[in-house]
Amino acid sequence: MPAEHAPSFGRSNGSELRLDRLVKRFSRGEPAVQIDELRIRAGEFVTLVGPSGCGKTTTMRMIAGLEDPSEGEIYFGGKPVVDLSVQRRNVAMVFQNYALYPHMRVSENLEYGLKKRGVPRAEREVRVLAVARMLRIDGMLDRRPRQLSGGEQQRVALGRAIIRTPEVLLLDEPLSNLDAKLRTFMRAELVKLQRQVGCTTVFVTHDQLEAMTMSDRIAVMRSGRIQQFDTPQDIYNHPANLFVAGFIGSPPMNFIAGTAEGGGGGCTFRAQGLQLHVSDADCGGRLRPGDGRQVTLGIRPEHVGLDGGSGDLAAVVSVVELIGAEKYVFLESEAGELIARTNADARLQPGDRLFCRFQRGKIRMFDSTTERACVEPLA
Ligand SMILES: Nc1ncnc2c1ncn2[C@@H]1O[C@H](COP(=O)(O)OP(=O)(O)OP(=O)(O)O)[C@@H](O)[C@H]1O
Ligand SMILES: [Mg+2]
Numbered sequence: 465m466p467a468e469h470a471p472s473f474g475r476s477n478g479s480e481l482r483l484d485r486l487v488k489r490f491s492r493g494e495p496a497v498q499i500d501e502l503r504i505r506a507g508e509f510v511t512l513v514g515p516s517g518c519g520k521t522t523t524m525r526m527i528a529g530l531e532d533p534s535e536g537e538i539y540f541g542g543k544p545v546v547d548l549s550v551q552r553r554n555v556a557m558v559f560q561n562y563a564l565y566p567h568m569r570v571s572e573n574l575e576y577g578l579k580k581r582g583v584p585r586a587e588r589e590v591r592v593l594a595v596a597r598m599l600r601i602d603g604m605l606d607r608r609p610r611q612l613s614g615g616e617q618q619r620v621a622l623g624r625a626i627i628r629t630p631e632v633l634l635l636d637e638p639l640s641n642l643d644a645k646l647r648t649f650m651r652a653e654l655v656k657l658q659r660q661v662g663c664t665t666v667f668v669t670h671d672q673l674e675a676m677t678m679s680d681r682i683a684v685m686r687s688g689r690i691q692q693f694d695t696p697q698d699i700y701n702h703p704a705n706l707f708v709a710g711f712i713g714s715p716p717m718n719f720i721a722g723t724a725e726g727g728g729g730g731c732t733f734r735a736q737g738l739q740l741h742v743s744d745a746d747c748g749g750r751l752r753p754g755d756g757r758q759v760t761l762g763i764r765p766e767h768v769g770l771d772g773g774s775g776d777l778a779a780v781v782s783v784v785e786l787i788g789a790e791k792y793v794f795l796e797s798e799a800g801e802l803i804a805r806t807n808a809d810a811r812l813q814p815g816d817r818l819f820c821r822f823q824r825g826k827i828r829m830f831d832s833t834t835e836r837a838c839v840e841p842l843a
Contacts, residue, residue: 478507478664479541479631481527486536488522488688495534497522497688504666504681506541509658511667513675514685514711520668523685524634527666529553540631556630560637562621564609570596571605574623581628595623598657615646622654626661633658636668651678672712676700684708701748702828706835709762709828715792717762718802721832724751724759733761733829737798738777746824749839759838762828765792768804768820770812775819777802784812795820
């Protein structure tokens, strides 16, 4: 939307959000959250992604002020906020189970937070209308929540959060109870909305596709810790460890455990049925030298080419799945099972014998012991 047509309820002065040595312990043993540092730029859209129980909601609740950290500090625009109550932090939240007030009309739901803060009626009306237009719910301001579809209710919940133009907007799986089609639509809407409002946004999902498509940067979490904080592209192309490599991307990256000899310019990777010279260029960075160590080779399904004549690894097709525009080809080899993505026209069937060719430049290497990438990406 061109700026001159943008609704005039004001832009948020989104502020930098910084978590500093933030720890939350619910019981003895490993903390539920342990974040050394997370620095989110003003106006940035950052997604926390990770499996169930990895600490996403707990992190959000600490940012909001609903949960006290056991240790550490949180800064909004450089100001420490841990000692401030929820009301005194300029933060708004939409959670998975957003509850609208059922007895209030849409307009009353939207203006509720403003009214509580003593914003005069005339200004409330202007803002309600502007937010409702932006969310395209201006035709339903007099309805009650039960007279709205799931997607419309979702938009009211979002409207209620952004109407105060918070510094920090927290969204914890706000799309998870929508059907797939509406979810795809709301995903794009939400990103547009966030750009218009400008508030620093932390979004939680356990859907890696949602994280990839929506975010400026993604923080991948596991067991309370951040595994990698990077742009979607860098996370996809240069995963920092085996967990991130396996979590982001669908179907997931193929892994082959083996050994690497040599280094400093390249190595020879060996696994059952496979011997491959991997140069620095082949793995998109500088391979850290080491002799005969245990490594895991990673290659994404779209980088496994299939060839009837020759290639890196002999394989047999076990299953072929047609996924609309492409096919997922499941393969068995001496080095283990692999998945390749091919175009939908590829003529393949179970039992076919062929060769996998790993696209040079796309091979990734991980230390099997530390699970960390053993390639330094070239700047
Ligand atoms: N109030 C609580 N008391 C005790 N343990 C808790 C409490 N809240 C969360 N936990 C624990 O802290 C860990 C992190 O929980 P959290 O809700 O932050 O996970 P999550 O990443 O949001 O997961 P999900 O994707 O399932 O929503 C879990 O092991 C959970 O059992
Ligand atoms: Mg959660």
